[in-house]
Amino acid sequence: EDQVTQSPEALRLQEGESSSLNCSYTVSGLRGLFWYRQDPGKGPEFLFTLYSAGEEKEKERLKATLTKKESFLHITAPKPEDSATYLCAVQAEEGGSEKLVFGKGTKLTVNP
């Protein structure tokens, strides 16, 4: 069964204090790994897709990386507006299904 585990569950940072969120996964054939940002009461907002080990993608203060077993979301010099829950999801190569299997998320709080 495909599984996604995110750590830590919650993270508090001071503004400007860089850190990383972890997403470890087990999947029978990875089609893609996705990062989303979710604000309270809203739908997940797409951030990145990673397809193969060694791949990296950046967007503003965020950088996502991928290995064969895990992905990291690096946050450089975060600002209070980066506070949100960050969700990781995998899509498996499984008989035509394109479903996403999500982790439970990391709730990030950035204090000014």
Added chain:
Amino acid sequence: DSGVTQTPKHLITATGQRVTLRCSPRSGDLSVYWYQQSLDQGLQFLIQYYNGEERAKGNILERFSAQQFPDLHSELNLSSLELGDSALYFCASSASSNEQYFGPGTRLTVT
């Protein structure tokens, strides 16, 4: 704004009732996905439709059903509602097998 719309935004109903949630995908997207998000379970895949046909099923209860219409909008029907069905229900759409774009969700409260 992802371009995916969902109605209603909030829904409060009683146990045993039936409700219908509606989703309009982004223009041109043929795939529609339904997910349920509860506090303890996180986001769980329910069902996927592609161009009107069911493509995949996840953890969807027999009391729940969905369909996708010729204009590509989709409806999720929930019947014989129980307290445990209270959750956020999200619709997502995609143009390919890759990125899925989520709507704002419908918050269902069963009392």
